[in-house]
Amino acid sequence: MTFDGEVRGGKLDADTRQWIADYIRTFDGKRIAVTVKLHKATRSTRANRYYWGVVVKMLAEHCGYDPDEMHQALAMKFLRIEDCPVTGVPRRKSTPKCDTTEFAEYVDCCIRLAAELGVVIPDSNTIAA
Numbered sequence: 622m623t624f625d626g627e628v629r630g631g632k633l634d635a636d637t638r639q640w641i642a643d644y645i646r647t648f649d650g651k652r653i654a655v656t657v658k659l660h661k662a663t664r665s666t667r668a669n670r671y672y673w674g675v676v677v678k679m680l681a682e683h684c685g686y687d688p689d690e691m692h693q694a695l696a697m698k699f700l701r702i703e704d705c706p707v708t709g710v711p712r713r714k715s716t717p718k719c720d721t722t723e724f725a726e727y728v729d730c731c732i733r734l735a736a737e738l739g740v741v742i743p744d745s746n747t748i749a750a
Contacts, residue, residue, distance in 0.1 A: 625660055662721045668728070671745045672716075676731050683740045692716075699730040 622644055626637030633641070645653070673688065681691035700714040719727060732742045 663717075664719070664721055664724045668721075668724065668745070671748060672724075672728055672731075675745070675748060676728060676735070676742055679740055679742055680731065680735050680738075683735075683738060695731050695734070696727075698734070699727050 624637055624641050624644075626633040632638070673692075677688050677691050677695070680686075680695070681688045684691060684694075686694065696716060697711065697713050700716065700719070702712050702714055704711050714723075716724065716727065735742045
């Protein structure tokens with residue numbers, strides 16, 4: 622279960638504290654593990670639509686790929702991480718695991734690549750939502 626709340630003065634807001642307490646009561650008599658981590662903002666539906674519907678689509682059409690192939694090629698180029706130490710197979714970060722800043726930087730890299738290829742990607746602010 623995931624609970625989002627804001628910490629102020631070292632305490633969660635009252636509603637979140639109550640939700641957590643109610644949920645924990647359902648485990649009465651059992652051992653549990655609780656993990657706390659910083660909230661990570663995820664990309665908006667609008668950003669996702671722009672990436673797939675404009676950036677990937679235009680590049681795929683220009684390069685002769687289907688959209689998924691284009692996405693895989695872009696992600697491998699710009700989100701590549703170390704090769705698997707056992708197999709040597711190249712790996713990349715998954716776009717859903719990118720926070721909003723990482724995803725925006727990734728899309729910017731894709732747009733710059735498109736420009737180098739002569740493909741003019743319209744700015745996301747000029748596209749209807």
